Amino acid sequence: MSTLVLFDSNFGNTRKIAETVAAELGNDATATPLAGLGQGGLEGVDLLVVGSPINAWKPTPRTQEFLDGLGEGSLRGVRAAAFDTRVRLFIHGDAAAKISHALEKAGARIVARPRGFIVEGREGPLAAGEVEGATAWARSIAVAAQGSGPSGTDVTD
Known part of the structure; x- marks a missing residue:
């Protein structure tokens, strides 16, 4: 299974979560910054995980641009999950849910509930x-992605 963990990161926290998730998902999984995604970068991807810091109650502009560029049905057959990083004392928005919704709208099968990871300050x-927590979440993604059949949506905690 070809796995891609795409992320945008301002201070390295989202990168750390993305790298942790990719490491847990296996040898073929790669953590790639959105800025480094080339033309056709999603070709052959079976499992896609997308992460972003929360920025003004939503994903970062770079993440939103990526999501806006996904055509309807462009992720058909792809399993997907989404996460965000957020400040503990000022939970402001839910970028992970917005990312998950956009991935589903593009045709992906969501295999894990969107997850927020807390940043201090x-x-x-x-x-x-x-x-x-990212390691455990990635394990649940791996199990759900392997166990989900060709029909229906398998979403785990």
Whole structure:
């Protein structure tokens, strides 16, 4: 299974979660910044995970541009999940849910509930336990992606 973990990151926290998720998903999984996604970068991808920091109650502009560029049905047959990074004391928005909705609208089968990871302060670091939480979340994605059949949507916690 070809796996791609796409992310945008301002201070490295979202990158850390993306790299953790990719490492847990296996040898063929790669964590790639959205800025580094080339033309045709989604070709052959079976599992797509997209992450972004919350920016003004939504994904970053770069993430939103990527999502807006997905054509209806362009992710048909792809399993997907979404996450965001957010400040603990000022939870402002839910970028992960917005990303998940956009991926589903493009035809992806969502295999995990959108997940938010807490950052201490505006620039980080990640809160205690969040890297371990990302590992556990990635394991649930792997199980759901392997177990989901050709019909229906399998969403796990």
